[in-house]
Amino acid sequence: MPISAPDPLLDIAGLSTGYGKIGVLRGVDLKVGAGEVVALLGPNGAGKTTLLRAVSGLLPWSGRVHFGGRDLAGCSPRETVRAGLSHVIEGHRVFTQLSVLDNLLLAVYDLPRRERVARVEEALALFPEIAAKRQERAAALSGGQQQMLAVAQGLVRRPRLLMLDEPSAGLSPVLVDRVLVVVQRLREGGTAVLLVEQLIEKALAVADRVYALARGSIVLESETGAANLPDRLEHAYLATGGRLPGDHAQSKI
Known part of the structure; x- marks a missing residue:
């Protein structure tokens, strides 16, 4: 008897959402396995950010979203975080008047002090550039x-799953590579990552699988090692009227 594949950590089926009466996503299906890095690509305005916002509880949605076997319907952002899902919003949203250390302690305010300190030091070890400035204001x-x-x-x-929205935004090439090294280390440690990124080659270099999203729908799903992936991605972008990578338009949904 064949052994069935394990259930995905994140299982999205038929997800539709938007902003008020403006529909953005229509019937999106997407899965992320435990310890897997999945890249979510697509033109500006395709709905990538909207998808992350819906999953993390920032937007209402219809369809099905299961995380670790739990139905996330009606869950608030606080509840999704406590379930083990962290969402890093694009645009480095930090508390600029607080120190680096206090920004991190605030993120784990609900844990015992000893645990807070241990986790902060663990995170800072991945980013020596900011560890050296822990007492400075953000x-x-x-x-x-x-x-x-x-x-x-x-x-x-x-987190069991870290959702990263455009982590390369505003970073120099050296720091982009630094963040992506952290993504690789997270995978090695068993943390799953859903990565939204415009730097397609770099995203594919660290991901196990890729989805392409255009005009609110998934238009491609593939293993990143597929030989014909570049041609399929190009077709997915062009066939839906999207521009190829390198588009620096400011529109973002």
Whole structure:
């Protein structure tokens, strides 16, 4: 008798959502396995950010979202975080008037003090660039360092799944590579990652599988090792009217 595949950590089926009367996503299906890195690609305005917001409880949705076997219908952002799902929002959203250390401690305010300290040190070890500035206000950090702090805020929760929305935004090429090395280390440690990224080649280099989203629907799903993946991605972008990677338009949904 064949052994069945394990249930996915994140299982999305028929998800539809939007903003008020404006529909953005229509019937999206997506899965992320435990310890797997999945890249979510697509043109600006395709709905990538909207998908992450829905899963983390920031937007109402219809369809099905299961995480670790739990139905997330009606869950608030606080409840999804406590379930083991961390969402790092694009744009390095940190508390600029607080120190680096206090930003991280705030992310684990509900844990015992000893546990908070241990988790903060664990996260800082991944980002020596900001560890050296732990007592400085976040406002004194560069944009790239603030982005690293935002990622560290997600990591202090020791999530089972970390959703990263455009972690390369505002980073120099060196710091982009630094963040992606952290993604690889997370996978090695058993943490799953759902990565939204415009730097397609870099995203594919760290991901196990890829989905392409365009005009609110999944138009491609593939293993990243597939030989014909570049051609299929190009077709997915062009066939839906999206522009190829390198588009720096400001529109973002």
